[in-house]
Amino acid sequence: MPSHWTPTSWQQRLEELLAPTGDLKQAPLRRDVRSLGTLLGEVLREQAGPALFDAVENLRRTAIARREADGADQAEANSQLQQALFSVHAHCEDATTAYQLGRAFSFYFELINLAETNHRKRRRLSHQLDAAAPPQRGSLRGTIRALKSAGFTAETTEELLKRVCITPVFTAHPTEVARRSVMFKRRRISDLLEKLDEIPVPESTLEALEQDLTAEITALWQTDDVRNARPLVRDEIRMALDYYESSLFDTLPVLYSEVAQALAAEFPDTPAPAIADLPLLVNFGSWIGGDRDGNPFVTPAATTEAMAMAKNLLLTHYRKRLQMVFEQLGSSTAQVPVSTELLELVDRYLAKAGPNAPPNTMAERFPTESARLLIACIMMRLGAPPQASVMSYVQSVGQSAPTLPPYNCAKDLIRDLTVLRNSLIENNGRRLSALLIDPLLLEARTYGLHLHALDIRQHARVHATAIAELSAWKPAVEGETLALPPALSPQTQEVIDTFRAIAELKRTNPPEALPRYVISGATSAEDVLHVLWLARLGGVRVEADPNSSDPGLQPVPLFESIPDLQNAPAICRELWTSEIYKPLLESWNYKQEVMLGYSDSNKDGGMLTSTWEIYKAHRALHDVARECGVTLRLFHGRGGTVGRGGGPTHRAIYAQPVDSFSGELRITEQGEVLNWKYSDVVLAERNLELMIAASLDAIARPDAVIQSKKSVIPTRNAVILSEAEGSASATTTNAQSHPHLTGELLPAWEAILDTLSEASYAFYRQHIVESNDTFVYFEQATPVAELEHARIGSRPAKRTDASSAKKRSMEDLRAIPWVFGWMQSRQLVPAYFGVGHALKSYADSTPDGLAQLQTMAKSFPLFLDIIRNVEMALAKADFGIARMYASLVEDESLRDRVFTVLKTEFDLTIQMILAITGQKALLEKNKVLEHSIRLRNPYVDPLSLIQVELIRRKRAGDDNPELNRAITATINGIAAGLRNTG
Template identity: 35%
Template sequence: MRELTQTEAIDLVGRFEAEQEIPEQMRADVRMLGTLLGRVLRESGSPGLFDDVERLRIATIHAYTDETPEAFARAAAIADSFTVERADEVARAFTAYFHLVNLAEEHQRVRILRERDGRPDKERATDSVAAAFVRLSAEVGDETALAHLQAMRFHPVFTAHPTEARRRAVSSSIRRLAGLLDEHEASRRNGADERRAERRMLEEVDTLWRTAPLRPEKPSPTDEVRAVMAVFDETLYTAVPHVYRRVDDALQGPAAGGRAPVVRPFVRVGSWVGGDRDGNPFVTASVTRKAAKIASEHVLLGLERTTSRVGRNLTLDAATTPPSDALISLWQRLKAADEDAANDIAKRSPDEPHRRILLLIARRIEATRERNADLAYRDPEHLLADLRVVQDSLVQAGAARQAYGHLQQLVWQVETYGFHLTELEVRQHSAVHAKVLAELDAAAPGAARSELAEEVLDVIRTVVFLQERYGPRAAGRYIVSFTRSAEDLANVHRLARYAVGPDGTPPVLDVVPLFETFADLQAAPGILAEIVEHPEFAARLDATDRRLEVMLGYSDSSKDVGPVAANLALYEAQAEIAAWARASRIELTLFHGRGGALGRGGGPANSAILAQPPHSVDGRFKLTEQGEVIFARYGDPAIAMRHIDQVAAAILLASAPSNEERNLAAAERYADVAATMDAASRERFFSLVKAPGFAPWFARVTPMEEIGRLALGSRPARRGLSVESLEDLRAIPWVFAWTQARINLAGWFGLGTALETVGDEALLQRAYGDWPLFRTMIDNVAMSLAKADDRIARHYLELGDREDLAALVRDEMALTRSWVIRVTGGTELLGNKPVLQRAVKMRSPYVDALSLLQLRALRSLREAPEGAPVDPEQQRLLLLSVSGVAAGLQNTG
């Protein structure tokens, strides 16, 4: 097949871009960034690189729009024609392009958010906390709605699960480019400023191109802690109080800022980074202590600087704003403890009592960070008490706007983050606890303990240490993965007694069961009913007003029985656990162990929340946030605020009587549909994964083994077993590998058969409209399938030399695609979600280019003689393409 002429190529690309209906401002950003990258490729790439990139780009667009075997073969032939060195450069070029397109798309989202914020209230988002409050009030009354709002909790937990394929150095370059893109937009009215901004952007794009896209080695757990700290420093520290402020402004109207806020802090940030040791031998008790220390240093430095800044601006004269008696008393106490500094501050602010107090408080926060026992605050509650003295004094003096302005945001920051920043959680496998207890129970008095036993006990001692140093919220949740009996949970309390001894300080532990597999989810209610009778559990329930947290794993259950059966099992487990908790007078928090990809519970969080069973949310929602999801949701302040606002709105509305009644009625109405789908999808899934030789076939037709060599995170990709068994393969490489092969099997396999077995198209369309759980499942599968590609998937599947399994996968993909389109009532996938459809279509041909490069590398590696050394150049090309495809699809694990 001949190559297109230049005129035909220009026309093809123009038509392709026009069909995507990209907003003009975003189109201009993409065009500008692409032009800058092209210039960099000409200046910094090897001779002819730009032309080769263009050849492949045009060929893949042609193959995507033409859909003929000849067009696809032509694109594949171009990819195969490159030398390994040139293929390496081309892969890097397409990956850089995706980073720039993702940036332009993010910038467009921020632009839209800013425009929306500038509109009148009635034109603003209908899925905000303020809008949700109005809707809830209409159902339950203002007083009850306010009680719901003030008791609400959103608890994201950042994890170090290795799903972020790009290096931190690359992420930093992209963030700098984001700032320059803002500057460029602001400079468009001035030609000289615009040219200067473009020059600086060109420099940064050149830096991005020259930065090695692959990490040379795996990050350490401490590196992962610092990566998460960057998100806190750059975004969350200021974004969270801004969310509170926006909600309060919306609810109080003109009175906001002039009286006490009605909003109470509803965000709590958790972290597994440095605490999750399930299958990660590199996370030790020492690492956990370091993680807590780093987090505390970051938040205390932030509080110190904020307090100092608020204090410096609080230049209120005593004549206009007289201090209260309590403020004068506080000054005397602070002065006695820090006399030289107090005298110096008094000289510089002789008649500004509120300013003087805050500047001394800033010094005490600094002393807390530096562990200066003479001045340090014992805990955040004492700091809050001092800040409230200042606040009350301002109110009494008639300066309410100063009391509830920037000072209130500081109060919110202390209430949200304390001195610990993130509530650090420990996780360990139940089998490890059982093994250590068996050793300890059998050991003679004084006998030496194994290294594993000492480490497990030292972790519990570390929890005690962190609680004493940073406060009770700093640590205390102990998650037991693969909880399969009440004994698995009681074992943690037994270990605690060994750890501290009869005279030691017992840790305050909230032992959290993690139910992961299909069988574990079904057994969960019985296990919970048994464990709450255990003495330590019962005592902890009494101490916390009968609060209990239960974690549900989305990943292993999906790998266990397939995505359809897992989703239905998770819903049923939540419903049963919630009913048990209500009957037992327990305040339940369900902790959702969701990943970024759809095979691991990913997808829009707000729609998932609104589809939960009645009373399974009750104003509290906790979930894991990991890898690329952390930076996608929290990397930009405007997007972070929007995400938190949307999720909080869904949490508030989930408990609305109308929402709970709808979910309950739908679950009852479509119970037979659910049962049919469950059985049919599970049977279909087992026909694949339980087929003889499936595990090695899976490893051959995907880059699963190679993904394990990517330096994504500190944790190993598997729990120590080979690909002869999938049982202990972690869910992340399971999902990641199928995504890379453009199959996305973990997100949809079995749904087509399930829908076909139900067979009633009209019934399924009604379910799509009436049943939130079903609608969420269908929408997520539509997105998963839209990112898959049968043409490319076929070539991956051919690598396995198992036509029976390949046909099974391709037939189910076609069946699922057909049924999803019919159920949603459209003519193509995502037809009812045009913005999302545009984003997928815009990227697809460029992802195809990287997939073709990955295929050639994978074929070379698979065709090598058994026992031959791995070709390092082909392996590097494959890993480069993995990073690029992840950037293009914006999903890994």
Template identity: 40%
Template structure:
């Protein structure tokens, strides 16, 4: 597109966001129109006028369909007649339309937030400022706050659960377009050369069009590690320390006599490289790579900041008088340059740099930055580096340079406090069945027990507790073991090496998938002992640097969670281990498998009930419980707004601390820029504060009645869900035919296989492809099915019972959040489009039998949801999402029709590479437009 093709008036949205009276979405609509027009011009230039005409006619028809002006059949038939090259162009065009609409939407959110700040609007719900206002209103006692926030911790844990289908290259171009729109907004009416700006925008969209959307090969684990680490430079290095500092200052200003937040409350975590449950690529080398790359990222940041700091702190001791401690630091630096003879700060900071470089060389084998010319002794601990930075801080303040101390120096010191030399904690995870098999082999090799698997639970616990009282290992180095056992032991040895090198914060937790018993926990303890991470003979009792976290996933496991935790703590040895970890015990809760097992409402209620039981056990045993929420991006996997989700937790379940997974495309949506990261991280911290210090549940003496009612509803919902998913003959066949589940396995979107093991059962399938497939077919079944039956059958036409539900919806955050999230899913469901996917089921009787159940339950669920909420339409409580759907969903229309057509061709035997590519491109485009699809 040449510069002359863009009308200057198109470059700036009408209703300028700088106008404080502008409360409309016209700037958003103008941005979408502009980006769409530029993309159209690029398509015309690159693919030809015929393709542009086809794309434009399809776009017009898609919007007419969304406005209910015409039916779908005509567009579907016309698209089905396209040749493969035309279809490929249409899929690519609408995928890019969706991506560009997302950009406009994200920028508009930022625009509105700036407007509110500029206008002095009250703090927005979910912000730190709003939560602090609520704490002020509550008039809390400082001793209570100190007690409740002891050990306060909020950890977003990035995981390698891949539903982010975009390539990194595409994300980079997307960021360039985002920056251009921000630049125009920030510059004001006359602050940019609009012709040059338009040319730059055109170049970026041209780059987007000529860049392949799909990867040529499957992501490797190393790629996933590196992809996650880039968000530190994009936002986390800036935002995480800032939030911690602001929070600590705000709380200490309110309660100066309470020793609050001695350590940072907000700390990052990761599973990528440590989560080997079902991922054969997570090996000992992967653990070393993950922890080493994390350390490299942290140390590179700290070293670069020290160089900048030394450049900035140019003060001469001919003009100021630094402290004796600062002079001592300068003298120890080894810097004898005559040019810095009167610049003690620069000499001191060069010495700090040299020591940190030596630390990097010890940890990494090289320096990720400028190689120093003088070698000093390394820092052993981050606290030593913090002490030196504190010396610089105190000296600056002593001669009136506090403003300088509060700038880059303060940010660096805060960053070292949070990220240390390790950057973030890497959790380990493995399935309990693997632990059982490996430990059984070790016990047999050592002659302790020939057939561990044959023992009952009581005998297993007795044997394991006996082993945990002995320091001696079960096997010697080099013992001949199976590939599985050797791989697991080597991986744990690598973990122990990295803990010794980087400190215990490098690997803080070991998560046990499918934990069903006390022996499942003790097996891990024995394996940790085997590599020296657990010491049963330490002075003062057994110690372990790694916390053991049972993960309860299925409905049955969640119902047994409290009983299992109580039994764990009844074991004197394990209780002593917990005591030596500060009486802290973490428990992880699985949202995905519980949903796949029992459906949306039953899973959510099982989680709530499990938390209540776990809190009671923790109180009875005098321990501090920390819950780790394994949430996915979609509502069917525990997704939805984090702030509301945390506030919807049961009383006592947050208790100042939580960890929460961040997965798939959600990571980019939350952390791609400082503004996004601040908003989302503040929401986590704010909700944690409110849930810990305020009465959020609000049920009072009526709580047990409400719980009993939900027990009944959950049982009804689970029955309806299981009747379809687990008991309907042919359901698995229907699911595999009516969704692109088989084709998803061909997408190069992650290192982990889509199934835990080979098989054709729903239970064998991982929750991510299960939910992802339903999303692609626009059925979204995991996010709602069964709830309509539960609500309708319980109300049974009784106005009084309906009023009870309406009252609970009004007063109870849990119930309100569950229904609100379900409403979001139902608004994204489109059963007319789903019917097109159902046509792919070859058996007409099976096709109609299953789909009729789905459509009947959908109608029932929407009707009952609106009856309970009192709304007249879906998303009445979420106008922002309603607007987003209006803007983005027309671009989905042709993608779905072409996906169905290509699936039909592929399954009829058409092996053309372009058919496969069209399917994959359509999956990419649908995921982009839906935004939280997996």
């Protein structure tokens, strides 16, 4: 029987791949989705029986019918919904059947997600095959082309690139529902889908690949997708490290090659740089094993283990790479000379190789292969036993294995690799260097000897409590200021133990692996000084050491609430002008990092106010930094969802304030986002390229330069960096014109955003934060209470430190479960509430108000980003389904009050978004996303109905492990279907 992937003709398959637009372009995705659905159906019938398959099909068809009738025939839509409810009620009487139903729909999303990811890779390949196609949107080549059009030269472009460095910081916030074993199976299915895309493939091979694919889907079905226990911190560390092995180690050379090729293509008269000569554009960070804010399981031992696991993974990787180089690089001095520098380095190593390994022992084995000898020595310094052929020879002549001291710092490894590289280049081996050594050098510069920088994080309240406890104790010996009390509370003891562990880890590991300490909930300069005092008490050197590679331990204040964002510039001014802090700044070369919190500020003030206050804090912090002579780097604590500051990263980077970006940024990557962005080389390379391109664009603003050159009267209040002309220019604007997507913020637009934010904030606070009704509604009309049984992450859902509130309240609730509950219940309140009210109020109260908002949405990147992110969230929400969740609220009067407020604001926000964008329906101008959501809804809807039914039973008293497992299956499925947990 032919495979589901058997083409009508291979010519047609090729035409599908090459199609730039239209139906033919989408044909491969439709085929993958249809074929994977068919295979899943076969697996369901085989593994769970025809009754379950029929139940799934019945619910799916009913959900489709309800969606098709919705809006056109509301009575029919309601009838279909009732049929679905009756069906769910019947099937869910047995918790095991409910669990199987939930898994069936969840697995469909697993396969759809993989199909869509494969299509993204397919379209990227299609674009690369078309030499005449303009650069892909957001690509580095597109940005460099814009720079060239603006007058930038190859030299000024490369100078700008030297300012760019992006740092994804992997975090273990509990938003990844998949188990590690499930992630491995995803990768195997993804690999098979790629093989099915090859052209041409014999029919027998297609059939074999389809059989393998069916086997992998079967294996996925037979694997527990729901955890039986919470993951340990070690499990979270391991999951993040998997991304290096699965993609990132192989991505780095591809990424830098893309940069070199883009420069060569756009500036053909300038020689293409070698990847090892490009500036460092990317490095990596992690919070996993260092973030103890509210997580009692992140202990000093966990931090020590996180560093050891990262280092061991990296050194193993280096040794594997070097082994390959050893085998491939057989350059002989009988054929080509080597540099004197290399010979001298090898002689020094041979002299140190150990008392039982005479220098000539290794040299005799490779008398003409000095490059290989150096590689063997580098491997030994990285902890490997001597290369196999060296070992066998040494042992054959009765000698002990040679040894060399391990590397203590990355610069020594980089030096040795550079000696080898230079020798090859000097002696007609440039191609060998580019193939074998340049990628290694690139990795050594990026990863050092530690892989990524591990941030330590703790809440300011915990530090304040420790300080108060320590200050209350009077030492018995006068002048004994640094002595500790004989007994400390467990929380304070953990704080002291953490700093002692940092001091020890800096002594026994590359000290640059622990450069920062993030302070959650920072509200004052004193919060930073507390960390300095406690660090010194624990034996940590906080200032950088000029005589070593130790960068010290810089406190990084994290401003999270709306008031704290507003106060952040004044707090930093106080800190940076403090006589206590100035010497530290000097030791750090007057560089300071500050973190901005998206999740908590959104929960505190709503999406619109959070976005605007972060923007203003960003701009003001850079102003204060310039005033104080500080180079500021901002760390953006963004989540995966719009309600936690998520959304397309390229847009967000470009939407930063003009002249308030140094080119360096750190950004959190967490939960399910890691899988979407870094699960394979193609995705990881594209994601990193987008961030580099956006950063380059945000520094140079080439569109602004081009626009100002075209204008007879240049634009007002724009500070546009024009490296091509050698200076930054401040210009003025014509009353009849406005800047178009240059990033310039006109005073009138700033006033509008202030007005919108003020209205949104007041409305959001009144109806959400300060409304006890809404909090009660949230707890009962969402599955937030069931999050505990999902066992998503090691961190508890609520802070339990000694200084936190004891009662249940909005203030004590973490931002993640807040967004999780609204997302799962299809209400997505954090992503839109207050936006519609503010937009409508402004449009109605201001002459030409709507026209002004439309202009801003077309011309100001930040406002465009807000509008598009809200639109995406509205498209994922469903208040027909949300009404089912609302029925779980016990107090009918309270339920109706809150639901009416939420639904009214939801409808108003849709109305205003459509009016501003000029669309008749949401996502009318984003057909790819619209199609994806439409494809998923018939499968998400049954999961939501199943979840509501199961929660109702649980709250009625039928609380048992099987029921909780079934609820968790629906949580997994809805998260996969919406591509968001929280």
